[in-house]
Amino acid sequence: MNNNELEDIAKNLIKTTELAGKKSIEIQEQGLKIITKPDNSPVTNGDLEVNKMITEKIKNLTPNIPIISEETVDLKKKNTLKTFWLIDPIDGTKEYIAGKDEYTINAALVLNYVPTVGLLGAPKKNRLFYSYGKNNSFMIEGNKTIKLDCKKKTTKGKIFAVSGAEKPAPLILDVLKKHRVESFTPMHSSYKFCVIATGEFDFYAAKERAYEWDYAAGHAIAESAGAIITTLDNQPFRYGKSDYKNLSLIIKRNEVLDA
Secondary structure, eight states: OOHHHHHHHHHHHHHHHHHHHHHHHHHHHHOOOEEEOTTSOEEEHHHHHHHHHHHHHHHHHOTTSOEEETTTOOTTSOOOOSSEEEEEEEEOHHHHHTTOSOOEEEEEEEETTEEEEEEEEEGGGTEEEEEESTTOEEEEETTEEEEOOOOOOSOTTOOEEEESSSSOOHHHHHHHHHTTOOEEEEOOSTHHHHHHHTTSOOEEEEOSOSBHHHHHHHHHHHHHHTOEEEOTTSOBOOOOOTTOBOOOEEEESOSSTTO
């Protein structure tokens, strides 16, 4: 696919992502119906409705590209694809259930193992992010569309991180210390990728955790904005693994984090 085709796909998904965000709030306010999945994680009628809206639009846009969604995937079947969609209709379901504002809506087009097109809505933050390749990462906030470039918005000379846990594991604390992180802020959804793309935070590190659909949209947005994304041992972070499980992860806003 050329860049114009990728741009068209991304922009054609914006309205659907916005509508799915509004629907998620509407369902949340009406009172969620919660189901416990076989792995003991919760799923709500909000997750399922958002999944339906996003999936139907993607099928219309790219009918020949397979779709892998958290809510419909068969984990017993090995992934052999290198080009496919990854959908996490609501990342941060526990936060969604609790009425918090951090949950996100996620869709990413993985091309040859690399997440390229990314759509990520944060409905209660009134922000929507999208990307379609290098130097093409954007945030819609209110009526403004802002191009993202990871430019630092925090105090120069200090490094601020996001964390997936209130109390990071010793290994991650060591990584934060190695990178001279001043402080970290817990975030429990893919929104953490986006606040690095905006320059509001500088760094994120995680052990092997979660599944590819949890990361792909945020990855596309942050990397397209200029962030550097690798594993903890500085290897490329790729998608299309047979079991969809994520490797360890580091996101750097820039090579120079404090400037």
